[in-house]
Amino acid sequence: AKAVTIIRDNWGVPHIYGKTDASVVFGLMYAQCEDNFKGIERNYLYQLGKQAEVDGETNLYTDVQLQLIADSTDAIKDYHT
Template structure:
């Protein structure tokens, strides 16, 4: 449970609004350094096989392939975890957001990330690099 929490921590920790210069960078330029050491190949059934030099590379490749397959679910889960679903779905999702914010404290999540071992931080950073 703790590693899953740590991954959730990284997702929420990187959720701060991007600055204008960051918005101007292309997705390809932003992803290029993280994507270089990763190879994603798909077999005859469309199953993604991820190869990277490190575990963090593999995590990056895994979430990248998952985003190719089912981005809408990833986005919905991300917004739910942040307590920001109403921004995408409208007023009817406000109670869902309020409930999520009862359980999620950004300062606590950032502190959990900082306390995580370096190997786990690298995995969370690999996951977050796709965003």
């Protein structure tokens, strides 16, 4: 966090500065969490197929569907390539 500088302009747009791509991405995610943490958290739960844990059983079928199509082995292979 000390390697990143986030400066917001007059319109609230974050301008992120860092020495590495990783530090800039960290700053971007930090700024997005400041702006919309609830939305990011909900999207994260959706991608994990765990919305029902927060919203109740109305999202159970969506969660099951997402967990059935998720292939972590394929995702890891894609990440390495």
